[in-house]
Amino acid sequence: xxxxxxxxxxxxxxxxxxxxxxxxxxxxxxxxxxxxxxxxxxxxxxxxxxxxxxxxxxxxxxxxxxxxxxxxxxxxxxxxxxxxxxxxxxxxxxxxxxxxxxxxxxxxxxxxxxxxxxxxxxxxxxxxxxxxxxxxxxxxxxxxxxxxxxxxxxxxxxxxxxxxxxxxxxxxxxxxxxxxxxxxxxxxxxxxxxxxxxxxxxxxxxxxxxxxxxxxxxxxxxxxxxxxxxxxxxxxxxxxxxxxxxxxxxxxxxxxxxxxxxxxxxxxxxxxxxxxxxxxxxxxxxxxxxxxxxxxxxxxxxxxxxxxxxxxxxxxxxxxxxxxxxxxxxxxxxxxxxxxxxxxxxxxxxxxxxxxxxxxxxxxx
Amino acid sequence: xxxxxxxxxxxxxxxxxxxxxxxxxxxxxxxxxxxxxxxxxxxxxxxxxxxxxxxxxxxxxxxxxxxxxxxxxxxxxxxxxxxxxxxxxxxxxxxxxxxxxxxxxxxxxxxxxxxxxxxxxxxxxxxxxxxxxxxxxxxxxxxxxxxxxxxxxxxxxxxxxxxxxxxxxxxxxxxxxxxxxxxxxxxxxxxxxxxxxxxxxxxxxxxxxxxxxxxxxx
Numbered sequence: 001x002x003x004x005x006x007x008x009x010x011x012x013x014x015x016x017x018x019x020x021x022x023x024x025x026x027x028x029x030x031x032x033x034x035x036x037x038x039x040x041x042x043x044x045x046x047x048x049x050x051x052x053x054x055x056x057x058x059x060x061x062x063x064x065x066x067x068x069x070x071x072x073x074x075x076x077x078x079x080x081x082x083x084x085x086x087x088x089x090x091x092x093x094x095x096x097x098x099x100x101x102x103x104x105x106x107x108x109x110x111x112x113x114x115x116x117x118x119x120x121x122x123x124x125x126x127x128x129x130x131x132x133x134x135x136x137x138x139x140x141x142x143x144x145x146x147x148x149x150x151x152x153x154x155x156x157x158x159x160x161x162x163x164x165x166x167x168x169x170x171x172x173x174x175x176x177x178x179x180x181x182x183x184x185x186x187x188x189x190x191x192x193x194x195x196x197x198x199x200x201x202x203x204x205x206x207x208x209x210x211x212x213x214x215x216x217x218x219x220x221x222x223x224x225x226x227x228x229x230x231x232x233x234x235x236x237x238x239x240x241x242x243x244x245x246x247x248x249x250x251x252x253x254x255x256x257x258x259x260x261x262x263x264x265x266x267x268x269x270x271x272x273x274x275x276x277x278x279x280x281x282x283x284x285x286x287x288x289x290x291x292x293x294x295x296x297x298x299x300x301x302x303x304x305x306x307x308x309x310x311x312x313x314x315x316x317x318x319x320x321x322x323x324x325x326x327x328x329x330x331x332x333x334x335x336x337x338x339x340x341x342x343x344x345x346x347x348x349x350x351x352x353x354x355x356x357x358x359x360x361x362x363x364x365x
Numbered sequence: 366x367x368x369x370x371x372x373x374x375x376x377x378x379x380x381x382x383x384x385x386x387x388x389x390x391x392x393x394x395x396x397x398x399x400x401x402x403x404x405x406x407x408x409x410x411x412x413x414x415x416x417x418x419x420x421x422x423x424x425x426x427x428x429x430x431x432x433x434x435x436x437x438x439x440x441x442x443x444x445x446x447x448x449x450x451x452x453x454x455x456x457x458x459x460x461x462x463x464x465x466x467x468x469x470x471x472x473x474x475x476x477x478x479x480x481x482x483x484x485x486x487x488x489x490x491x492x493x494x495x496x497x498x499x500x501x502x503x504x505x506x507x508x509x510x511x512x513x514x515x516x517x518x519x520x521x522x523x524x525x526x527x528x529x530x531x532x533x534x535x536x537x538x539x540x541x542x543x544x545x546x547x548x549x550x551x552x553x554x555x556x557x558x559x560x561x562x563x564x565x566x567x568x569x570x571x572x573x574x575x576x577x578x579x580x581x582x583x
Contacts, residue, residue, distance in 0.1 A: 101492035112487035
């Protein structure tokens with residue numbers, strides 16, 4: 001937890017620079033995969049540490065599905081290596097991959113439950129594939145259905161379940177063979193927001209209780225925010241940014257990250273944005289990004305007592321990501337005195353806030 | 366209807382049922398694996414092999430394009446080789462099976478192809494091999510369609526078996542032609558039609574019931 005209090009700039013790992021540690025469940029080195037003329041993966045290097053939840057986010061077509069499928073050999077990279085628990089699986093044949101895949105659970109956007117099997121038989125299927133006796137399979141299935149809260153549905157068929165229940169069955173099935181790694185392929189994208197929250201909470205519980213390493217891909221920042229420890233942003237087959245979730249939220253470096261964050265971070269209201277000019281006006285509009293200590297301190301009241309002149313809050317808020325306050329405030333500073341504005345900015349910067357003058361408005365809004 | 370004709374009718378019913386059931390069973394035993402092979406060897410299949418796929422497809426299309434009455438006669442040497450004779454009910458089962466197998470293979474292929482690819486991927490992600498995918502995913506998931514298709518095949522076989530009279534196999538169709546049509550025994554003709562309707566409805570009803578029991582898709 002301590003590292004979360006370090007200044008943002010030190011926590012950010014430059015892309016691809018981190019050397020692999022002994023506790024990496026997954027280590028990808030320079031993965032490349034082309035489909036015809038397009039590169040789905042264009043040199044991806046990434047590590048997933050033991051016990052963490054790593055979220056990979058990107059727009060559709062960014063290469064995340066190809067990436068996650070490389071981890072259990074459903075997809076083969078053209079070049080590069082995929083180490084799972086220290087073993088390179090990228091050149092293994094189908095037959096050698098099969099026992100390895102039993103160490104990796106996977107859940108899917110559309111659940112992929114077998115309609116012809118009951119819930120318990122679905123959950124027990126990975127064990128059947130392993131050749132376990134039926135009694136053991138059913139005992140394990142009952143245990144897992146208990147864990148996901150669906151014991152009473154053991155004899156039901158998947159068609160009678162709701163989407164959230166289906167995904168719970170999917171999770172139970174993925175855990176049946178006691179995997180070392182869980183892959184989640186857009187597992188909540190087909191679910192409504194409330195069900196999404198409950199499925200994410202379940203994944204979080206499983207991660208904590210069982211110490212299970214989870215790698216999830218999503219296009220929703222909200223999913224990353226809710227459960228991931230670290231995030232990697234993928235765009236056009238490359239990891240453009242990665243780091244602890246709160247630090248990426250606090251200081252998104254790439255345009256794609258900023259745009260993905262757009263949906264869940266405060267944005268300058270459109271009616272103000274449309275009136276911004278670069279000429280001095282009645283008020284200057286500032287965007288202030290705060291995280292960690294800066295967000296915890298009485299920043300605005302300190303500003304008021306330190307720098308004379310009035311200002312008002314236009315929009316914004318402080319969110320908590322991984323127990324860290326991360327916020328964006330839009331402040332209108334009265335007057336267009338350059339020196340005064342410079343004083344305000346200097347004060348805020350001294351308090352570790354990031355400040356950007358967005359422009360001026362001719363009259364107050 | 367005279368007692369003799371009635372006895373003939375009963376014998377014909379038995380011959381029709383025998384021909385349909387035996388060739389139906391054979392077409393199931395050979396057609397389903399053929400259908401599986403067609404799906405598995407196709408592009409993106411679990412055992413992709415386009416040359417095998419094309420070869421299988423061509424053979425199946427070849428058999429399916431020959432009208433049954435011609436197949437019946439053209440296969441006489443094969444029949445003689447397998448059954449030892451080229452006439453009679455058992456002799457008709459050979460061409461009926463050979464005609465129904467590719468027919469059923471195509472029907473099974475359609476059902477198997479409809480199995481969601483995501484389910485196959487899930488089984489692969491669990492570490493399943495091809496055999497697991499066939500046994501746990503493809504066949505169980507396609508089973509309602511496989512059974513419904515088998516019902517259709519049986520009904521088609523009842524129709525086709527009417528032509529088997531051409532090689533002395535007997536059956537209801539033969540009876541209707543020889544007595545109902547050629548000897549103007551209208552009562553035989555009507556009886557045959559009624560029996561055929563009952564047979565077809567019975568098979569369809571049983572098939573539908575079975576499909577409803579097997580189908581858990583919604």
